[in-house]
Amino acid sequence: MRKIDTRSFVRATRSTPRAINRQIVLNLVRDHQPISRAELARRMKVGRGLVTSLVGELLDEGAIYEGPTADAPRGRRPTMLFVRTHDRLVVAIDVRFSLTYVMLGDLGGTRIALESFPTITDPATLVSELAARVRRLLAEHGARGTCEGIGLVMPGMVDQRNGRVLNAPQLGWRDVDVRDPLATATGLPVSIESASIACALAQLWLGDGGSERVGERPGDFVYVTVSDGVGAAIVVDGEVVRGASHTAGEFGHVPLALDGPRCLCGARGCLEAYTSNLATLSRFLGREPSAATSRSLRRGAGPTIEDVIVRAGAGDAAAQRAVDETARCLGVGLAIMVNALNPARIYVGGEITGLWDRIAPTIRAAVAERALTAAAAATPIVPEPGDGHPRLRGAMALVAAPQFAAPRLA
Amino acid sequence: MRKIDTRSFVRATRSTPRAINRQIVLNLVRDHQPISRAELARRMKVGRGLVTSLVGELLDEGAIYEGPTADAPRGRRPTMLFVRTHDRLVVAIDVRFSLTYVMLGDLGGTRIALESFPTITDPATLVSELAARVRRLLAEHGARGTCEGIGLVMPGMVDQRNGRVLNAPQLGWRDVDVRDPLATATGLPVSIESASIACALAQLWLGDGGSERVGERPGDFVYVTVSDGVGAAIVVDGEVVRGASHTAGEFGHVPLALDGPRCLCGARGCLEAYTSNLATLSRFLGREPSAATSRSLRRGAGPTIEDVIVRAGAGDAAAQRAVDETARCLGVGLAIMVNALNPARIYVGGEITGLWDRIAPTIRAAVAERALTAAAAATPIVPEPGDGHPRLRGAMALVAAPQFAAPRLA
């Protein structure tokens, strides 16, 4: 029951049905490959004739390809269809505080090569270094196919429309254009996105397809990133909620206590001030989480969040107390999201997932305590470990998504 | 960039372009009436021939009608088109704690007749009373047109799909079917919805069209209802966010302080415990907001929220303190929504809007203090006074919306 915005709509042309059905076929092949034309016709409830025509078009464009025929109990053997991904390359870039990762993968999300280098904070130098590495990677592996584009994930706020980094405190950037310089330096289209949204896109487009529960809509979830900050990306009906000025998802500064510890944002008692890595670390050290503490910890003075996690896992009581309290507060934060948005599930990413077995019961209990309905209390909360490089997968999803997205209409 | 859900999609047929363009024309007429075919063709960037065909179909169906021709500086005078609303009746019902309102209106949202009676808490008796009143209203005013359906707004949680009231503490109902009994008793289609979502639908479909700022997307907002409880309805891209189990929008139990005053939900420090009418009233009385207080106040023992508002407006210091604190806390709650969802604007409904001139600066200041970006801090916060019967308008929108909504696709 969507209202049409009469100031910005897309009217239908005579090729609109084609565009819609084409994408449906492509997505069905993607989700169920290998799949035959006849099976596609059954799933779409159309005649096989139409499927032949649609598939023929996708074959001509190189979006899919025909594999070998499959066995069948009776009758003619079906020729199986696959999405062409292995020779369509994607460059994924993840710029983080200390290291920048550059990865070469294919449209299906498969990793081909991965490298990293210390992050350069000067924009122009970073872009030229990135361009050089992209060129070298494509020269080395270019025989595997053609590159479809670059997905760039930046730490901080990003305006995905004009390709600018609005604010990246970890790099000291404010309103810096990186997309266009990188695009001209490499000759490839570049898509840019913030880390939390990128992780959500990775789940949405490259997610663990098979594990979804029956009846659960795969396009309704929240992805919460617990790291230096606490951010969330909201996905409703298969689409990321961006907000009127593209800043939706800032759950990090929901107050848990109006007179709580001071947060780096200036307010008091923010969720982030209780659950960020800095907060956990400060709690472990018995210090106030201040900007000074933050800086000194970043410079490598003192233990890191990884150290705390390792110690907690090894039985260190102080570390366990610090982490448990983080888990309790995170649970309260997740309960807010569960009540406010009622997602089908919540993904949690960040270093803290390394201790999931320990913290999961605490988080669940806190969520269940504050959830308003039984269904909300039972919302699956799924950890995503950092060793799967969710941000890099998100960068790949940035390039892959436009190929498979539903056409915008009405 | 929406992902297609391959387990539940709508494929295009050869009449899909027609369905889309038909709705676009209908909505353009609705938003810009009186409007000519030629103007429609310009706005849609199509030839006038296609518009003639689409308009002809809408005329045949009775969705629109031709008015008189308009003056033109040169050339043939255009015949103006209008949405046919005046002879298509709608019954709107708003069941509240003390009174139930029944209104007869037309598809355009115009009020024809309004009556009320003391709410009956027995479901069957309520339904038969409602059916009798609906029949009488239609008999009296039936000459004005045919009735398109009934919109029913209930206080509490509603499953809009199967027409059941899941939980309405004000009526003492749990899992009660009212939609189907009322539909069979009246022979009319009935749509049911919760109060906060209904108010949002009223704004979305019958909202103050002209006053929207340039560039502001009309389909991205949050409607916050401050009443016995505090609820919110989230509208993204012209569509209400319902959530995986249809319980999205429960911002009332966002904690402002984990160890704050006890809330009726069982937790502590909920936004509702600070800003509901009961909370304001309890603050004025210097009491704890308990279930017992709630009951005694509902029974008419002691002052009502309206009394407190009148006193605050007249200069009573205690009442002003109570209301100002409510405003401050509400501002914090709105800041959470601004940061989390980044809506284009926020509507606030409820008795407290009667004091908007006094509380607006406090609310704005609290929002601005916690908003993370300048754009978010500037989010317009618009009061909707209760004398416009927003819930009844929402009930009308329930019936009107399906007529104008975009077709679901892909």
Place this chain on the structure above:
DNA sequence: GCTAAATGTTCTGACTCCGAACAAAAGTGA
């Protein structure tokens, strides 16, 4: 009355889906 300009209609063509008929391919069994 003629012309220009604008609105509204009609008609042919192109693109699409739709459904039925047809061809192709594999197994079964007389």
Place this chain on the structure above:
DNA sequence: TCACTTTTGTTCGGAGTCAGAACATTTAGC
């Protein structure tokens, strides 16, 4: 071996829709 059944995949005419040009209609101005 070969007709029969079953399933897959293709082809083709028909119907619905948009696209665009030609045409008819109406008004104002000269």
